[in-house]
Amino acid sequence: MVEGPRFQPVQPVRAYQRIVEQVEEALARGDLTPGQRLPSERELVTQFAVSRSTVREALRVLESNGVVRSRPGDPNGPEILPFSSVALRKQVVRLARVDQLTLAELISFRMIMDGAAIQVASRLRTPEQLAELEGTLVAMQNAIDVDFAAFSEADLTFHDVIARIARNSLIETCNEVVRGVVLSLISDKIAHAPNSRALMLESLQHHAEVVEAIRAGDGHAAARIARQNMYDYYAGYVPEGERDALRALTD
Amino acid sequence: MVEGPRFQPVQPVRAYQRIVEQVEEALARGDLTPGQRLPSERELVTQFAVSRSTVREALRVLESNGVVRSRPGDPNGPEILPFSSVALRKQVVRLARVDQLTLAELISFRMIMDGAAIQVASRLRTPEQLAELEGTLVAMQNAIDVDFAAFSEADLTFHDVIARIARNSLIETCNEVVRGVVLSLISDKIAHAPNSRALMLESLQHHAEVVEAIRAGDGHAAARIARQNMYDYYAGYVPEGERDALRALTD
DNA sequence: CCTAGTCCACTGGTCAGACCAGTCACAGCT
DNA sequence: AGCTGTGACTGGTCTGACCAGTGGACTAGG
Numbered sequence: 001m002v003e004g005p006r007f008q009p010v011q012p013v014r015a016y017q018r019i020v021e022q023v024e025e026a027l028a029r030g031d032l033t034p035g036q037r038l039p040s041e042r043e044l045v046t047q048f049a050v051s052r053s054t055v056r057e058a059l060r061v062l063e064s065n066g067v068v069r070s071r072p073g074d075p076n077g078p079e080i081l082p083f084s085s086v087a088l089r090k091q092v093v094r095l096a097r098v099d100q101l102t103l104a105e106l107i108s109f110r111m112i113m114d115g116a117a118i119q120v121a122s123r124l125r126t127p128e129q130l131a132e133l134e135g136t137l138v139a140m141q142n143a144i145d146v147d148f149a150a151f152s153e154a155d156l157t158f159h160d161v162i163a164r165i166a167r168n169s170l171i172e173t174c175n176e177v178v179r180g181v182v183l184s185l186i187s188d189k190i191a192h193a194p195n196s197r198a199l200m201l202e203s204l205q206h207h208a209e210v211v212e213a214i215r216a217g218d219g220h221a222a223a224r225i226a227r228q229n230m231y232d233y234y235a236g237y238v239p240e241g242e243r244d245a246l247r248a249l250t251d
Numbered sequence: 252m253v254e255g256p257r258f259q260p261v262q263p264v265r266a267y268q269r270i271v272e273q274v275e276e277a278l279a280r281g282d283l284t285p286g287q288r289l290p291s292e293r294e295l296v297t298q299f300a301v302s303r304s305t306v307r308e309a310l311r312v313l314e315s316n317g318v319v320r321s322r323p324g325d326p327n328g329p330e331i332l333p334f335s336s337v338a339l340r341k342q343v344v345r346l347a348r349v350d351q352l353t354l355a356e357l358i359s360f361r362m363i364m365d366g367a368a369i370q371v372a373s374r375l376r377t378p379e380q381l382a383e384l385e386g387t388l389v390a391m392q393n394a395i396d397v398d399f400a401a402f403s404e405a406d407l408t409f410h411d412v413i414a415r416i417a418r419n420s421l422i423e424t425c426n427e428v429v430r431g432v433v434l435s436l437i438s439d440k441i442a443h444a445p446n447s448r449a450l451m452l453e454s455l456q457h458h459a460e461v462v463e464a465i466r467a468g469d470g471h472a473a474a475r476i477a478r479q480n481m482y483d484y485y486a487g488y489v490p491e492g493e494r495d496a497l498r499a500l501t502d
Numbered sequence: 503c504c505t506a507g508t509c510c511a512c513t514g515g516t517c518a519g520a521c522c523a524g525t526c527a528c529a530g531c532t
Numbered sequence: 533a534g535c536t537g538t539g540a541c542t543g544g545t546c547t548g549a550c551c552a553g554t555g556g557a558c559t560a561g562g
Binding site: 302303323485 | 543551555556
């Protein structure tokens with residue numbers, strides 16, 4: 001046995017994979033943009049010089065990744081979709097299931113991200129953005145009289161505005177994803193909360209405190225308040241033994 | 252036009268999708284565990300009572316989601332894979348490309364997560380875990396004399412240990428994912444850093460400071476040091492105008 | 503008895519061709 | 533001009549076929 005170069009294991013590349021790669025590359029290069037259409041399957045067959053089965057396998061993969069959408073009968077062909085976080089959320093949900101992700105971990109994650117976004121936002125915010133933030137408070141106020149879903153919607157907007165002020169769309173997407181996963185985990189418990197109006201009022205009060213701290217420019221205080229609020233809001237759903245990690249974030 | 256019940260728009264469910272759902276449900280229920288094998292495609296054809304094309308489309312989707320792997324010729328059939336973050340990373344990479352995710356946002360994300368994990372870890376750590384953390388420092392020390400890849404590996408271990416002490420595998424996975432994306436963005440620039448030995452020594456020193464703060468139980472100090480370190484390490488790659496958001500985290 | 507080599511049933515990858523139900527654009531009618 | 537019916541095309545699914553690989557069973561040699 002002579003000492004030779006270290007070889008890499010080689011696995012066969014399937015035809016449908018090279019089609020997926022070509023489409024994704026075109027997307028990355030900008031040759032393909034959301035809203036545009038792919039040629040029909042039968043047309044792709046001639047362009048890629050493979051059979052329709054192969055083209056279809058590639059399309060199914062792209063579709064499951066949220067890149068395209070095929071509709072039967074549509075003469076325009078498969079549509080290139082704008083990015084959406086559903087595919088990302090799907091992966092996180094899978095992670096949550098397989099990795100036995102606990103609610104505590106998810107809440108902890110939200111406390112971290114939300115606190116940090118608020119901290120950054122209280123430094124970067126312009127007066128106009130502060131006014132916008134106060135506007136969302138008013139919207140939340142009004143939504144209380146409608147129903148819990150409306151309030152929840154307004155709350156989501158609040159956090160989106162925060163993430164935008166912090167100039168971090170990654171945080172925005174993360175919040176969206178994790179929020180979706182958390183809601184799917186506790187939705188049954190929270191749906192018919194007995195005193196939801198009181199909850200909403202309390203939540204509104206907390207948000208107002210956060211905005212006040214942001215106005216004062218005290219990022220650490222704003223973040224601390226926000227984390228404390230989220231702790232108070234969710235701790236009831238978290239088993240006793242797992243709350244330590246959450247409390248470590250509320251100092 | 253009478254006032255009727257509100258109907259939901261209906262989109263056709265394709266056969267391959269219901270196969271995917273069945274497999275994922277079996278996985279969630281625990282009827283299917285990593286390492287197990289699926290029946291062969293031709294066997295699945297009879298079980299699901301569909302054609303092989305349909306079975307194959309389902310398998311391609313599952314494969315692209317990192318759930319199974321098919322190998323030609325394997326008489327045991329497709330293999331159920333353990334969870335891996337590659338599919339998750341794929342989605343984040345797509346997000347980075349399509350959403351024009353900036354390096355600043357990614358670094359910011361890592362500063363936030365890393366700081367928070369360290370803050371939690373400094374409260375929850377046991378004496379044994381502190382010793383383990385110091386052990387990784389020694390490993391980093393030794394790796395300096397090997398090469399940069401070894402040092403990078405040891406550094407990764409350090410952060411994994413932190414995440415484990417903080418009892419948050421979600422943070423662990425996020426770090427892994429974002430780290431991979433960041434490296435792919437700046438790998439060309441960092442590969443032949445002229446004075447990499449000096450960089451490694453400096454990085455080791457910083458890690459030691461963090462461990463010291465963890466030993467003292469000062470979570471805020473540990474987090475601040477860690478974030479400052481990461482800022483120093485990466486700020487050079489971030490455009491001038493985007494550093495504000497990073498500095499807001501180093502107060 | 504155990505080992506080493508051969509062989510073949512079966513695997514997944516790909517292809518070709520067919521049928522169906524659905525959609526949309528357009529021609530022709532009112 | 534507005535409406536409507538039609539038909540060319542779409543994607544969804546099925547059938548059946550071929551090929552190159554894999555790995556277990558079987559066999560020949562120790």
